[in-house]
Amino acid sequence: MSRLIRLYEKKRGDRRTGLKSVGNLGEALFFGLFFSIGCAGLVYMLVALAWPEWRANRQFAPARCTIVDKYVGRATAQNAASLYRPEFRVVYRTPEGEYTADALYDVMGLYSSDRDAVDKLLAGFEVGQEYPCWYDPIDQRPAVLARGYSPWLYVSLLIPLSFMLIGGGRLIYTLLHWNTSQERRALLNQRTAQIDLFDAGSNHRALPTVPTDANVTNSPGTTLAYRLPIATRSGWVLFATTAACLLWNGVVAIFVIRAVGGLLRGEPQWMLVMFVVPLVAAGIGLVAYLVRQVIITTGMGPTRLEISAHPLVPGQPYELFLSQAGRLAMRRLEIWLACDEKATYHQGTDMRTETRRVFQDRCFVRTDLEINRGLPFESRCHLRVPPGAMHSFQADHNEVIWKLVVKGSVIGWPDYEREFQIVVNPAPTAAI
Amino acid sequence: MWLAEHSRVYRPGEVLEGYFRLEEASPEQVRAVELSAVWHTEGKGEEDLSVHYFERLEPASGSANDFTQPHLFKSILPPSPLSYSGLILKIRWCVRARVFLARGKELTHEVPFQLGTVPSAQSVTAT
Numbered sequence: 001m002s003r004l005i006r007l008y009e010k011k012r013g014d015r016r017t018g019l020k021s022v023g024n025l026g027e028a029l030f031f032g033l034f035f036s037i038g039c040a041g042l043v044y045m046l047v048a049l050a051w052p053e054w055r056a057n058r059q060f061a062p063a064r065c066t067i068v069d070k071y072v073g074r075a076t077a078q079n080a081a082s083l084y085r086p087e088f089r090v091v092y093r094t095p096e097g098e099y100t101a102d103a104l105y106d107v108m109g110l111y112s113s114d115r116d117a118v119d120k121l122l123a124g125f126e127v128g129q130e131y132p133c134w135y136d137p138i139d140q141r142p143a144v145l146a147r148g149y150s151p152w153l154y155v156s157l158l159i160p161l162s163f164m165l166i167g168g169g170r171l172i173y174t175l176l177h178w179n180t181s182q183e184r185r186a187l188l189n190q191r192t193a194q195i196d197l198f199d200a201g202s203n204h205r206a207l208p209t210v211p212t213d214a215n216v217t218n219s220p221g222t223t224l225a226y227r228l229p230i231a232t233r234s235g236w237v238l239f240a241t242t243a244a245c246l247l248w249n250g251v252v253a254i255f256v257i258r259a260v261g262g263l264l265r266g267e268p269q270w271m272l273v274m275f276v277v278p279l280v281a282a283g284i285g286l287v288a289y290l291v292r293q294v295i296i297t298t299g300m301g302p303t304r305l306e307i308s309a310h311p312l313v314p315g316q317p318y319e320l321f322l323s324q325a326g327r328l329a330m331r332r333l334e335i336w337l338a339c340d341e342k343a344t345y346h347q348g349t350d351m352r353t354e355t356r357r358v359f360q361d362r363c364f365v366r367t368d369l370e371i372n373r374g375l376p377f378e379s380r381c382h383l384r385v386p387p388g389a390m391h392s393f394q395a396d397h398n399e400v401i402w403k404l405v406v407k408g409s410v411i412g413w414p415d416y417e418r419e420f421q422i423v424v425n426p427a428p429t430a431a432i
Numbered sequence: 433m434w435l436a437e438h439s440r441v442y443r444p445g446e447v448l449e450g451y452f453r454l455e456e457a458s459p460e461q462v463r464a465v466e467l468s469a470v471w472h473t474e475g476k477g478e479e480d481l482s483v484h485y486f487e488r489l490e491p492a493s494g495s496a497n498d499f500t501q502p503h504l505f506k507s508i509l510p511p512s513p514l515s516y517s518g519l520i521l522k523i524r525w526c527v528r529a530r531v532f533l534a535r536g537k538e539l540t541h542e543v544p545f546q547l548g549t550v551p552s553a554q555s556v557t558a559t
Contacts, residue, residue, distance in 0.1 A: 186470070187483045341519055345519045393516070398480050
């Protein structure tokens with residue numbers, strides 16, 4: 001039987017065991033239940049809460065009522081805690097006659113665990129006094145002493161609505177993809193992406209999967225055709241390091257203050273001191289790393305790289321123009337053409353990325369040079385992507401990335417690297 | 433399934449042409465056949481797949497009746513992505529036939545081919 005109906009699935013290499021239809025059924029049932037819970041919750045909240053409140057505000061008739069009695073109504077919650085609400089006995093007159101009835105403060109009549117708030121509300125009403133009230137004109141009751149809308153009710157409608165959206169959306173997706181092949185699903189996704197407003201044009205490009213070079217060619221150079229944009233990675237590293245440094249040292253400072261306070265009072269907490277010392281050491285290490293990153297990012301002066309044409313085609317020659325500003329005594333300045341493969345995958349619940357370099361070629365090197373402030377080092381060189389090389393490729397989980405890397409080795413400073421992403425197109429006619 | 437008179441190495445823009453047929457298949461046994469030309473990735477990353485050509489043949493819709501007769505499929509190949517054999521990423525092209533049989537069973541047959549002639553990647557030590 002277990003061979004006929006496999007309720008669970010194992011992946012064995014490229015082969016999967018299990019019956020897809022059973023998986024689809026389970027998924028449809030799960031999200032159908034999700035959707036049903038949302039529908040039931042929404043109907044309950046509308047019928048039991050929103051509708052009575054709307055009627056009390058829009059359809060109840062006004063009257064004057066005399067309070068005969070007032071008291072705290074009690075109920076018991078599921079966890080056996082006591083709940084309270086204000087309740088009244090009132091006399092009011094309608095065109096149909098005079099009624100003596102139990103009345104609530106508002107039509108919702110919800111219980112609260114806050115006894116003091118309920119007592120305070122009751123204290124606002126005097127027995128024997130007359131107050132405005134509203135009653136249901138259909139059967140002359142119930143009467144309420146206050147009207148108004150409850151904002152929390154309309155906010156909480158988002159809960160069943162989110163259940164409906166998530167459950168319903170996924171249910172529709174499952175039904176649409178029921179017993180469809182991998183290719184048909186991919187085709188549906190491609191067509192959906194084509195009508196995605198934010199992804200417009202990506203699937204209509206002349207070169208599918210080759211990334212667009214719009215962010216390169218929109219910046220003209222001063223010497224050559226285009227100024228290449230610097231990869232923002234170094235900025236993010238600096239931001240992440242600053243955030244980590246502030247967070248870590250902020251937390252450690254709390255422990256340090258307590259430890260130092262104890263020492264100053266003559267009541268040293270040695271366990272705390274021993275605990276804090278390695279944390280402080282790590283904090284100092286983080287600060288040192290942050291200073292190094294700041295120096296690398298800001299202290300070297302800007303690097304400008306311009307190219308004679310873009311996108312690149314394998315086998316074609318291109319000219320590069322390098323400009324390095326700052327006041328630096330450099331051991332070495334290089335430009336490398338590099339190609340990386342980048343793969344993204346799940347490992348457990350983590351998303352991981354692995355990068356492997358598959359090509360690198362030094363296009364330019366200059367050793368022992370001095371750069372003076374206000375007089376940037378400038379030089380030209382030639383660049384050629386090898387004939388037959390793989391083009392730039394970008395899919396959801398896999399990429400082939402071409403880039404130019406400027407590497408600098410400065411006397412008395414940490415080495416630095418600046419990356420400039422480029423796009424390599426396939427050669428127009430690849431010879432077979 | 434076979435590709436028409438070709439070495440299975442194609443240039444971008446070239447016509448991919450082939451035939452498909454089922455041996456000993458009665459119309460009652462086959463619910464549908466899907467023919468597709470796809471590229472997909474293999475390697476360290478999760479699989480990416482894209483469909484370049486897709487055709488579904490269903491006896492019920494009248495698009496095909498006798499699967500024992502060769503069915504011609506034809507498509508102009510795109511300029512990219514080219515077939516690639518990298519270190520942690522491979523891009524493979526293939527023609528795939530998926531046969532949907534009665535009682536929910538499926539048969540799949542693939543004929544791989546190469547688009548372009550990108551040489552295999554070599555490992556490089558970053559300097």
